[in-house]
Amino acid sequence: MSKRILVTGGAGFLGSHLCDRLIEDGHDVLCVDNFFTGSKDNIRHLLGNPRFELMRHDVTFPLYVEVDEIFNLACPASPIHYQHDPVQTTKTSVHGAINMLGLAKRLNAKIFQASTSEVYGDPEVHPQPEEYWGRVNPIGIRSCYDEGKRCAETLFFDYHRQHGLKIKVARIFNTYGPRMHPNDGRVVSNFIVQALRGQDITIYGDGSQTRSFCYVDDLIRGFLALMNTDASVTGPINLGNPNEFTIRQLAEMVIELIGSKSKVIYMPLPGDDPKQRQPNIEKARTVLDWVPSIQLEQGLIKTIEYFQKIVK
Template sequence: MKQLHKQSSINHRRDEEMSMGPTAPYSPKTLKHPRSLPIPRSINYLFKEQRLLFILVGILIGSTFFILQPTLSRFGPSEPNSFSVPRSFSSGLPQRDQVSDFAQYPPINRGKLGRVPAGIPRKRSRIVVTGGAGFVGSHLVDKLLDRGDDVIVIDNFFTGRKENLVHRFGNPRFELIRHDVVEPILLEVDQIYHLACPASPVHYKYNPVKTIKTNVMGTLNMLGLAKRIGARFLLTSTSEVYGDPLEHPQKETYWGNVNPIGERSCYDEGKRTAETLAMDYHRGADVEVRIARIFNTYGPRMCLDDGRVVSNFVAQAIRKQPLTVYGDGKQTRSFQYVSDLVNGLVALMESEHVGPFNLGNPGEFTMLELAEVVKETIDSSATIEFRPNTADDPHKRKPDISKAKELLNWEPKISLREGLPLMVSDFQNRILNEDEGKGLK
């Protein structure tokens, strides 16, 4: 049975091969209907899943936008201050209307630190103040922090006091470093106010070698820092660079009359050397330098018993002691309140002038006149006691501040009779404290 089936299949296959042999003529199939024409794959892709419809809709939307855009721009805001992207940004060439718009606003001068227009916040600066725990330095720190700057104070507390800065300890923009500027220090700041140096005769005569090292090595270190980091540097020099002057009042062009080997020379000549270093760094290394020559200054936070005449008179009057006048009392001084000095230092730092600049109050008082003002303010029954004068004590001291008036627009505002009561109240509070009254820090 299986053999019969197998034989029949073989016979059937043989019949098919004979029918498809090579002798059979080739005849293609006739086209039954035009629909059977082969369709290109790209056209077939467009017609599937309505892709052609989506393409047509996209073309229609794009055409509508480009046709209507010029018409819509006519109804847009025409004010010059409206927020719109100028065509000059895309074309690269400013058009006439856009040039007139930008002409309203003057270009920003980034090279100078002039006044900031109202409504635009000033750039916060990072500033270091050497000697910032001292009398003048602490008031300067207050002003810089109050205007929004970051302040780093460097002080070795030889004459500075932490009490002068304790009210700033919680401020995140304030930092205090115990350091002696005689040793180098690395910081990243924008400005350096270099105030570090004992300034009263009692303190700078206590260790004259240390005083001259502070003026020379300390100034060198801070100038070197300013050079490395590109910071602006302000040196607080002193009216003592004029010595016992032969010119009255003293101008910045006066070279002075200083004893180079006297008891005060560690301070006087030290500051003169510091000015020399500052100018050499300015000329030779292109460091931005500012030099201020400070005249007698008074105010709260002065050290008690520091040997300066105002603090001596005030402390003696509060303690019911005689007011000590050295010599005949006819030597003259000029006294400026500390806030006036701080304003002058900041004005100088922010200016484009190197200096030196005299910063002081041209109001001139003899020592006897100052003693009378202190008696009127504190105790009219106070007595005066005369003692021999100290070595190399200047006979006259009065600044010519015409240069600061003209170039810095600065002059002192507070008179001695206005500022002295503010200092007296501070001294009374401190002297009533037992430790402070004994001269302890």
């Protein structure tokens, strides 16, 4: 059945891929974005589609629309962007959640929260299951994002308990793919852009820290699987690829796939940067019947093809 679906942050990396998939599935999409990190280029191909509507709006202000479901993705997600205006980052997570939850309550609409693996902070438990409460520095340079997202989860569950709201909370682990912002400072886009330009590839720390990289198509499939569960499934549910790689391995793979002559250089590790990040996805596997299917090399090839078109 066709629904009218609101996607906040819909012109961003993940949001634009979600809009594509929802329209493909026959839904009408209202894409809301203030274009702080989102880009019209990401959704330009949808602008003439009768099922797609674009609205410039900041979720820290209330929104008065009529929809059946809400995906709340609005928030800068890379350290460079969320540390640029940390107060606004916290407002986007907290006020944005309050405004979208208020809208969902008025409409009796199901609402999805794009939370993050950053709620686990620099974890002492590895891999991270949903039951782990995390180890987050509340006054560090990353806390505007980490604590903002933790507070958003609090609000979602309090609205669920207090008002019976139908909520779905996904904790997203490192995701990559086409439409990543070339200057977002995230490791996959950084390495690809540096390698394409023949620049030195910058590794912060000694490169032994690990990440688990999920290709965007797999992640969006996880979003929809979670959104389509019955009301008893609220999450939080980890969505990410459990295959773990060191940052050094990623750099070597990017250099090899591009055939670049870039050298690897090492810089000091930024504050509060987690040393390990790997999802335990047992819950997604059993509750959603979801596992990622696209391996890192395969996904990197598609991502490199995208960056080859936009990097000068």
